Amino acid sequence: MSKDKRGFDVLYNNYSTSLYGVINMIVKKEEFAEEVLQDTFIKVWKKIDDYDASKGRFFTWMLNIARNMAIDKLRSKEFKSGSKTDDISTFVDIGDTGYSEKHNMDHIGVRDVLQKLPEEHRFLIQKMYFEGYSQSEIAEEFNIPLGTVKTRVRSAMSKLRELFQ
Amino acid sequence: MNIKEYIASGILETYLLGGLTAAEAGEVEAYVKQYPEIRIELDKLEGDLENIALSYAKIPSPTLKAKIASQLDFAEEKEVKVIPIPSFYRQAIAASVALAIVSTASAGFFWNKWQHAEGRVIALEVEKGTLANNINLTKQELDKTNNYLSLIQDTSSVLVTLKGSALSPNSAAKVLWNKYSKQVYLGGLASLPTPAADQQYQLWAIVDGQPVDAGVFDMENAHVLQQLKTIGKAQAFAVTLEKKGGSPTPTLAALYLIGNV
Numbered sequence: 067m068s069k070d071k072r073g074f075d076v077l078y079n080n081y082s083t084s085l086y087g088v089i090n091m092i093v094k095k096e097e098f099a100e101e102v103l104q105d106t107f108i109k110v111w112k113k114i115d116d117y118d119a120s121k122g123r124f125f126t127w128m129l130n131i132a133r134n135m136a137i138d139k140l141r142s143k144e145f146k147s148g149s150k151t152d153d154i155s156t157f158v159d160i161g162d163t164g165y166s167e168k169h170n171m172d173h174i175g176v177r178d179v180l181q182k183l184p185e186e187h188r189f190l191i192q193k194m195y196f197e198g199y200s201q202s203e204i205a206e207e208f209n210i211p212l213g214t215v216k217t218r219v220r221s222a223m224s225k226l227r228e229l230f231q
Numbered sequence: 232m233n234i235k236e237y238i239a240s241g242i243l244e245t246y247l248l249g250g251l252t253a254a255e256a257g258e259v260e261a262y263v264k265q266y267p268e269i270r271i272e273l274d275k276l277e278g279d280l281e282n283i284a285l286s287y288a289k290i291p292s293p294t295l296k297a298k299i300a301s302q303l304d305f306a307e308e309k310e311v312k313v314i315p316i317p318s319f320y321r322q323a324i325a326a327s328v329a330l331a332i333v334s335t336a337s338a339g340f341f342w343n344k345w346q347h348a349e350g351r352v353i354a355l356e357v358e359k360g361t362l363a364n365n366i367n368l369t370k371q372e373l374d375k376t377n378n379y380l381s382l383i384q385d386t387s388s389v390l391v392t393l394k395g396s397a398l399s400p401n402s403a404a405k406v407l408w409n410k411y412s413k414q415v416y417l418g419g420l421a422s423l424p425t426p427a428a429d430q431q432y433q434l435w436a437i438v439d440g441q442p443v444d445a446g447v448f449d450m451e452n453a454h455v456l457q458q459l460k461t462i463g464k465a466q467a468f469a470v471t472l473e474k475k476g477g478s479p480t481p482t483l484a485a486l487y488l489i490g491n492v
Binding site for chain 1: 242
């Protein structure tokens with residue numbers, strides 16, 4: 067990818083919506099999400115030469131940058147003061163919503179694919195992928211043996227693969 | 232090192248989801264470089280994560296792209312540097328210059344070709360991205376449709392016709408309710424008056440004579456089946472007009488639709 071304006075166009079047009087979606091799942095608020103997406107592209111642009119194709123896909127590399135920045139934002143002072151609630155367990159909340167909240171059509175489609183996972187699997191992905199917990203933090207905080215964390219993560223991902231096929 | 236066991240341990244998934252420390256991740260990366268089988272497995276998993284990300288895709292505000300672009304440094308065409316030439320070896324330089332002119336001409340030719348090819352690659356990449364998005368959207372639509380179809384064919388499903396009350400005799404709607412999965416869908420809305428901005432219609436399930444909230448719905452979605460709250464038991468369904476967000480008990484004076492199961 068060349069570092070000129072056209073390169074940026076390709077990068078943005080291809081990846082902005084996917085990255086933005088995941089960032090939104092983490093920080094929940096659009097104003098914060100757009101800030102994180104902006105910082106992500108600036109960082110990706112600066113560090114693009116660091117990307118090492120032998121380690122994995124380009125999208126994974128970008129997504130990791132986006133995820134880490136979103137999780138940093140989630141843990142920042144600014145976020146905590148700007149956010150009314152600390153409850154960030156969206157997945158767990160879906161289907162168990164408050165009084166007469168409207169159920170959106172989207173909830174039936176692929177979008178809700180994580181919702182189709184068993185609770186214990188969904189919980190792990192939520193904590194790890196969207197809240198930035200490490201496997202050892204999960205093991206300690208929720209009393210799950212480390213080996214179990216890994217095997218559950220593996221079966222969660224293989225169930226997700228089936229759901230997408 | 233048993234590669235199969237390593238893959239089955241779930242460490243690659245944990246690595247991709249960001250659950251490893253930097254040291255643990257470094258170890259995984261070393262194995263990925265060393266063992267092609269691990270590399271292939273990781274690539275598959277990366278594809279799965281891309282699918283997840285794609286399924287959550289969301290469009291940022293249209294002004295953001297320009298805002299980001301204004302903060303980046305873009306590469307420009309390289310300037311030609313002038314290097315002073317020593318006065319000796321002139322003949323050699325003359326020969327070199329002749330050669331340089333020839334190679335510059337061919338370089339220019341190939342440069343043009345390359346530029347053209349790069350332009351095509353970019354156009355194709357953009358096209359590929361658009362196609363992938365379209366496929367994903369179609370897949371979502373198909374998923375919804377399949378879900379409806381299986382719901383309709385399910386023997387636990389019942390279709391309840393709601394008829395207009397004296398308030399609005401021409402109104403009608405259908406409730407598709409699955410007694411087993413408890414899912415409730417509302418569709419076929421007809422001739423229901425548009426509510427004021429601070430009002431919303433609310434569906435109720437009548438359970439042993441008591442109304443149970445089944446969720447509020449908007450008229451903008453009148454043309455599709457809307458999924459509302461789950462209901463386990465009902466003898467009838469009814470729709471009332473309530474304040475926006477719904478009420479804890481129905482306003483019977485504003486009963487618009489009712490139908491028995």
